[in-house]
Amino acid sequence: xxxxxxxxxxxxxxxxxxxxxxxxxxxxxxxxxxxxxxxxxxxxxxxxxxxxxxxxxxxxxxxxxxxxxxxxxxxxxxxxxxxxxxxxxxxxxxxxxxxxxxxxxxxxxxxxxxxxxxxxxxxxxxxxxxxxxxxxxxxxxxxxxxxxxxxxxxxxxxxxxxxxxxxxxxxxxxxxxxxxxxxxxxxxxxxxxxxxxxxxxxxxxxxxxxxxxxxxxxxxxxxxxxxxxxxxxxxxxxxxxxxxxxxxxxxxxxxxxxxxxxxxxxxxxxxxxxxxxxxxxxxxxxxxxxxxxxxxxxxxxxxxxxxxxxxxxxxxxxxxxxxxxxxxxxxxxxxxxxxxxxxxxxxxxxxxxxxxxxxxxxxxxxxxxxxxxxxxxxxxxxxxxxxxxxx
Amino acid sequence: xxxxxxxxxxxxxxxxxxxxxxxxxxxxxxxxxxxxxxxxxxxxxxxxxxxxxxxxxxxxxxxxxxxxxxxxxxxxxxxxxxxxxxxxxxxxxxxxxxxxxxxxxxxxxxxxxxxxxxxxxxxxxxxxxx
Numbered sequence: 013x014x015x016x017x018x019x020x021x022x023x024x025x026x027x028x029x030x031x032x033x034x035x036x037x038x039x040x041x042x043x044x045x046x047x048x049x050x051x052x053x054x055x056x057x058x059x060x061x062x063x064x065x066x067x068x069x070x071x072x073x074x075x076x077x078x079x080x081x082x083x084x085x086x087x088x089x090x091x092x093x094x095x096x097x098x099x100x101x102x103x104x105x106x107x108x109x110x111x112x113x114x115x116x117x118x119x120x121x122x123x124x125x126x127x128x129x130x131x132x133x134x135x136x137x138x139x140x141x142x143x144x145x146x147x148x149x150x151x152x153x154x155x156x157x158x159x160x161x162x163x164x165x166x167x168x169x170x171x172x173x174x175x176x177x178x179x180x181x182x183x184x185x186x187x188x189x190x191x192x193x194x195x196x197x198x199x200x201x202x203x204x205x206x207x208x209x210x211x212x213x214x215x216x217x218x219x220x221x222x223x224x225x226x227x228x229x230x231x232x233x234x235x236x237x238x239x240x241x242x243x244x245x246x247x248x249x250x251x252x253x254x255x256x257x258x259x260x261x262x263x264x265x266x267x268x269x270x271x272x273x274x275x276x277x278x279x280x281x282x283x284x285x286x287x288x289x290x291x292x293x294x295x296x297x298x299x300x301x302x303x304x305x306x307x308x309x310x311x312x313x314x315x316x317x318x319x320x321x322x323x324x325x326x327x328x329x330x331x332x333x334x335x336x337x338x339x340x341x342x343x344x345x346x347x348x349x350x351x352x353x354x355x356x357x358x359x360x361x362x363x364x365x366x367x368x369x370x371x372x373x374x375x376x377x378x379x380x381x382x383x384x385x386x387x388x389x390x391x392x393x394x395x396x397x398x399x400x401x402x403x
Numbered sequence: 404x405x406x407x408x409x410x411x412x413x414x415x416x417x418x419x420x421x422x423x424x425x426x427x428x429x430x431x432x433x434x435x436x437x438x439x440x441x442x443x444x445x446x447x448x449x450x451x452x453x454x455x456x457x458x459x460x461x462x463x464x465x466x467x468x469x470x471x472x473x474x475x476x477x478x479x480x481x482x483x484x485x486x487x488x489x490x491x492x493x494x495x496x497x498x499x500x501x502x503x504x505x506x507x508x509x510x511x512x513x514x515x516x517x518x519x520x521x522x523x524x525x526x527x528x529x530x531x532x533x
Contacts, residue, residue, distance in 0.1 A: 043506070043533065053447070080410070204421030261478035263504040272483050272504050317449040321484035328481045381481035 027139075037050040038234050040254065045230030046223055049266040052121040057303070059175060059310040060210045061217055062119075068168040070215030073208065079143075079159060081150035087142070087212065090114045092380050097219055098343045101351075112349050116337050119267045121217035124318045128333045128349040130273055131293035133319060134309070136213035137302035140205060154196055157204045161185055171207070177310075178207055202301075203273045206308035219268075224339065225402040226250075242398075249399025252392050258384070261364075268338035268403065275331040277381035281350040298322065330380055342401045357399050364388045410476040433457070433464060433515075437498075441511065442529035444501060447486060449508065451493075453509045463494025468517030473510045475529075497532065503531045 040047040060066035073079060074087045077397035091114065093100040093155070112128045113223035120126070142148040143156050151159070161168065161182070172179050188197050208366035229243045229250075239247060254260040264270045273290040280286055297319070302308055304316035314320075333349045347353040353362065366383035388396070425436045438453035452491060456464045469488040474481035486500040509531050514524040 048533075258478070260505075261475070261480070265446075269502040270483075272480070274480060317500065318484075321486060321502070322447055324482070325481065325484060325485070325486045384479065 013180075027384045037380050038236075038259070040250075041230040043252070043326070044254070044266060044364075045227045045234075045309070046221060046266055047227075047230060047234060049221070052119075052217060055121070055134060055213070055217075055316040056300045057134045057309040057311040058213055060171065060178075061136075061214050063171070063174065065174070065215060066214040068213040068215075069171065070169070070211035070213070071161070071166060072164065072257070073212055074188055074215050076163075078163075079149060079151070079156070080299050081155075083148040085149050087139070090148075091117045093343075096222075096343075098340050101345050111345075113336075113346060113351050116340055117216050117273045118219045118221045119337055119339065121213075121377045122267060123271050125271075125273075125334070129287075129289050129293050130334055131297065132276075133297060133300065133303045134318075135216060136206065136209035137300065137306075138209075140148065140209040140302055141211035142244040143205075143208070154201050156208065157185060157187060157201050160208055161204065168204075168207075171211070178203060198398075203308060206302055209302065210267070221339065226399070229402065245381070245395060246402045247342060249395035249397070249402075252396050253390070253399055256364075256392065257386060257388060257396055259380070262335040263338050271333040271335065273329060273332035273334055273382045274382050276333075276363070276383055277329075277368060278333065279352045279362075279367075280352070281352060284350055287333075287350075288330060290334075291326060292325045294322070294329060327380060338403050341403050356400055357393070360388070360396060386403070422455070426525055426527060428460075428515075428520075428523045428525050430520075432459065432520055432523055433460075433525075434459060435513070435525050440529045441501070441527060442503075442509070444503070446503055446505065446531070446533065449500055449502045452484040452501060454496055456496060458496045465490065465492060465494050467515050467520065469495070469496075470516050472512045472513045472514065475505075475507060476510050477508055479519065482511075502520060506532050 014317075017210075055061050075092070077084050077086045077089070079086060090100050091097060097116075097118050099116060099172055101114065115126075115128075121135055123135070124133065126132040127137060132138045143151055144153060149156070164244070168182060172182055181197075181203035184197040184200040185204055188194050203376065226246060229239065229246045232239055232243060233247070253263075260268075262270055262272070262274050262276075275289070298305060300306055304311050309316075338347075341347075341356070345354070346354065347359040348362075353359040363383060364386045366381060366385065368379050368381065409489040421463070424440055425434065425454070427434055433519055434457050436455050436457070441452055441454075444452070456467060458464060466470055467490070467503070471486045471488060483504040484500045484502045486495050486502075488498055490496050498513070507530075509529045511527040511529060515521055
């Protein structure tokens with residue numbers, strides 16, 4: 013009798029454990045797939061973020077190569093390839109540019125800080141930097157505004173009808189354009205320039221995120237459907253990704269990023285030298301010309317919480333770079349913030365046996381790298397690559 | 404009977420999620436009581452959480468200064484924001500600017516650095532979920 017009771021209790025425990033594991037699988041499948049993607053956060057610093065007219069106008073600007081000094085550079089030059097919103101790594105934006113890798117723009121609206129070092133705190137403000145960058149659009153600010161006001165007058169009028177705030181600035185810019193010998197209305201030019209960024213941001217925020225092979229696997233798991241052979245391999249890779257591989261320690265959630273900054277002992281690139289990364293940009297970030305706190309922001313006094321509670325600790329910011337999304341990583345040819353690795357395999361080897369790293373020994377000989385050796389087997393690395401390629 | 408009890412306990416443990424609303428300090432001199440679960444603010448939200456501090460015999464403790472530290476020890480990273488504590492009076496305080504950047508186990512240490520009970524601290528191990 014006692015034996016039967018013991019057998020039954022073991023059986024019950026096994027059943028409960030298996031139910032628990034399945035529930036965990038389903039929870040993970042939701043958490044890491046588009047099924048678990050929350051609505052993107054409203055950026056209160058951009059009044060136009062969800063405005064359909066701003067989205068349409070932003071889309072026109074995004075693809076407009078005339079919106080550049082050379083007449084052949086647009087936002088799409090780097091962010092749109094083969095009819096998809098993926099980085100174009102074959103064309104460095106500017107021949108002499110020691111650039112970091114181009115970021116994926118789908119899903120960008122979920123971020124709070126932009127660029128690899130997070131030096132800008134709003135998507136609309138980020139969109140402005142390439143316009144003036146000498147290796148990208150290479151336009152002076154007033155030239156950019158002049159071009160847009162002349163070419164897109166109707167679009168601007170439509171937006172002005174919906175917001176009083178910009179009308180007087182647009183009028184002053186018009187007056188400057190039609191008058192001789194009048195000095196630049198700098199503040200008004202800045203307001204219209206900011207509006208350009210806000211419409212570009214609205215367009216980028218409107219872009220859908222591609223459903224991938226990984227999402228299909230996740231949906232099959234959620235629906236308790238049998239996996240195909242390749243789907244099983246992807247799932248095995250996912251288990252390494254979130255388990256022994258420790259990848260999800262930073263590449264978390266449906267976009268495979270925690271939107272934070274980490275020191276992962278990345279090798280230096282000779283043309284860039286030792287990069288301080290996130291730590292270098294922190295002193296100025298609360299007082300940017302264009303950003304959540306600026307006079308060109310639509311945010312209220314208490315809306316910029318990401319700046320109010322900014323973590324500036326050297327231990328967590330020195331040599332740290334943004335966790336990029338891994339979605340679409342199979343389209344990339346270089347990996348790491350400065351393209352340090354030429355293959356996923358090389359990248360995984362770095363994480364598997366991490367060096368202390370240049371950045372890791374600069375503070376009182378204390379390692380700042382967050383990496384730990386993983387001891388992945390060749391088979392596990394293979395599964396991991398299969399999973400990553402499904403993203 | 405004993406088997407049923409066993410199954411009941413396991414079922415409970417599989418579904419339970421211990422929320423850290425109330426905690427005794429490391430030196431067992433103070434009690435912190437959060438107005439809301441400190442691990443219940445979701446992901447990527449920056450939130451403020453009110454709490455009270457009392458002695459073990461339930462007297463409010465005013466005038467404490469705190470530092471806030473923490474992170475995900477298992478992942479090797481710290482807190483994504485720089486939260487701080489302000490006092491509203493009569494042992495009533497607010498933990499300002501808390502944020503979790505992912506689900507999982509977080510460590511939060513609220514260390515008393517000024518006022519009575521200096522060097523005591525609250526060590527919270529939090530299981531943050533969606």
